[in-house]
Amino acid sequence: MRQRWVSRRSFLAGSAAAGLVLASGPRPLKAAEKVVVRLDFAPWGIHGAMHLAQVNGWFEEAGLDVEIQDGKGTLDTIQLVGAGRVEVGQVQLGPMAVARENELPVKSFAGFARRSDLAVLVDRETGPDTAEGLEGLKLSCFTASPWAPFIDPFLEASGLSRDTVDVVMVSPPAMVSTYASGEADGFMSLAPFGPPLVEDTRPAKPILAIDKGIVFPSYGLIATEETIADSSDKLAKLAEVQIRAWEYIFDGHVDEAVQAIIDQRPNADLNPDTLHGQMAAYDDFFVTEATAGLGYGIQADEDWEMAIASMEEAGVISEGHMPEEYYTNDLLT
The missing domain is CATH 3.40.190.10 (Periplasmic binding protein-like II)
Structure with missing residues (x-):
C-alpha cells in the first residue's frame, strides 16, 4: 500500500481551514x-x-x-x-x-x-382621624423600622411627645400582633403594608406622616x-x-x-x-x-x-x- 505524504504547505493550509471552522463554531456564553x-x-x-x-x-x-x-x-x-x-x-x-x-x-x-408612605395605623372604626387624636394612645413600632428616625419629629409636629403618646418598641412580628390583639391602639408602619395584615382581625386606617410634614x-x-x-x-x-x-x-x-x-x-x-x-x-x-x-x-x-x-x-x-x-x-x- 502506498503511503500518502502531505506537503508542509498543504498541512498549513488544512490547519488554517480547520481553525476557521472552529472559530466560526459556537462560543461559550459569557458568565452571568x-x-x-x-x-x-x-x-x-x-x-x-x-x-x-x-x-x-x-x-x-x-x-x-x-x-x-x-x-x-x-x-x-x-x-x-x-x-x-x-x-x-x-x-x-x-x-x-x-x-x-x-x-x-x-x-x-x-x-x-x-x-411618602409612612403612616400610623389605628382602628378603622374607633381610632382617631388625625395625628392630634393620638394623644393618650399606645403605639407599637420596632427599632429597625423606617419610622425610627422620624417618631419624635412626627409627634412634635402634631403637638405631642413621648410623654403624651406611649410608643413601645417591640420585635417586628410583635408590632402587628400587639395591635391586632388590642394590646396597642395603633402601630407605626407603612400605609400599604399594614392594613392588609390586619384586615381579618382588626381593620385599620392610616394617618399619614406626610400630613405632618414628614416627606x-x-x-x-x-x-x-x-x-x-x-x-x-x-x-x-x-x-x-x-x-x-x-x-x-x-x-x-x-x-x-x-x-x-x-x-x-x-x-x-x-x-x-x-x-x-x-x-x-x-x-x-x-x-x-x-x-x-x-x-x-x-x-x-x-x-x-x-x-x-x-x-x-x-x-x-x-x-x-x-x-x-x-x-x-x-x-x-
Missing part, C-alpha cells in the same frame, strides 16, 4: 454577573418585582445572577450595604438620607414608590457610591429589569407577582390576599406630581428638595444638602 440584593424585611408586597423577575427569568435574560436576601429592617439593610457586605439594598429612601448623615456612602440609583421618597434601590461608579452597567441592568417588572405588575398582573413571592418563599406561610392588598396599594404611591409622565425608577429634584427641607426641619439631617447627594438617574435609560 452576580448581584446580591438585600430586601428590607421578610416577604411582603413591595418585593413582588424582585421575585417576579426571578421566576420569569428576566434577570437571566439580562445576564444577571441575582441572589435575593430577605432583610431584618430597612436600617439593617442600609447598614449592610454601606459596609459593603451586600451590593444592593431595596429600602426606604428617607432613612438612607439619614444614614448618609452618619457617613455611610449610600445613594439611590432607582426610585419606585416615590410618594421623603419611599422604596428604591441603593448601593454605595463606589459600587455605582464601578458596577454601573450591572446596576443599570438590574434597574431596567425592575422597571419592566413593575410596569408588568401594574398592568394587570398583581396576582402573578403574588404567586412569584409565594413560589420563591414556600416556607414562609404567606397569605396571598395580604400580599395582593399590599402590592396593589402601592400603585397609588409610585407617582408624585413631580414625576408624573416620567418612567418608573426616575427620581425628581423637586421631591428630594421637599424631603431635604422636611428632614432638616425635623433635625435628622444637617442643613445645606442638595438632591444630587441622595440619588442619581444616570443608570436609567
Whole structure:
C-alpha cells in the first residue's frame, strides 16, 4: 500500500481551514454577573418585582445572577450595604438620607414608590382621624423600622411627645400582633403594608406622616457610591429589569407577582390576599406630581428638595444638602 505524504504547505493550509471552522463554531456564553440584593424585611408586597423577575427569568435574560436576601429592617439593610457586605439594598429612601448623615456612602440609583408612605395605623372604626387624636394612645413600632428616625419629629409636629403618646418598641412580628390583639391602639408602619395584615382581625386606617410634614421618597434601590461608579452597567441592568417588572405588575398582573413571592418563599406561610392588598396599594404611591409622565425608577429634584427641607426641619439631617447627594438617574435609560 502506498503511503500518502502531505506537503508542509498543504498541512498549513488544512490547519488554517480547520481553525476557521472552529472559530466560526459556537462560543461559550459569557458568565452571568452576580448581584446580591438585600430586601428590607421578610416577604411582603413591595418585593413582588424582585421575585417576579426571578421566576420569569428576566434577570437571566439580562445576564444577571441575582441572589435575593430577605432583610431584618430597612436600617439593617442600609447598614449592610454601606459596609459593603451586600451590593444592593431595596429600602426606604428617607432613612438612607439619614444614614448618609452618619457617613455611610449610600445613594439611590432607582426610585419606585416615590410618594411618602409612612403612616400610623389605628382602628378603622374607633381610632382617631388625625395625628392630634393620638394623644393618650399606645403605639407599637420596632427599632429597625423606617419610622425610627422620624417618631419624635412626627409627634412634635402634631403637638405631642413621648410623654403624651406611649410608643413601645417591640420585635417586628410583635408590632402587628400587639395591635391586632388590642394590646396597642395603633402601630407605626407603612400605609400599604399594614392594613392588609390586619384586615381579618382588626381593620385599620392610616394617618399619614406626610400630613405632618414628614416627606421623603419611599422604596428604591441603593448601593454605595463606589459600587455605582464601578458596577454601573450591572446596576443599570438590574434597574431596567425592575422597571419592566413593575410596569408588568401594574398592568394587570398583581396576582402573578403574588404567586412569584409565594413560589420563591414556600416556607414562609404567606397569605396571598395580604400580599395582593399590599402590592396593589402601592400603585397609588409610585407617582408624585413631580414625576408624573416620567418612567418608573426616575427620581425628581423637586421631591428630594421637599424631603431635604422636611428632614432638616425635623433635625435628622444637617442643613445645606442638595438632591444630587441622595440619588442619581444616570443608570436609567
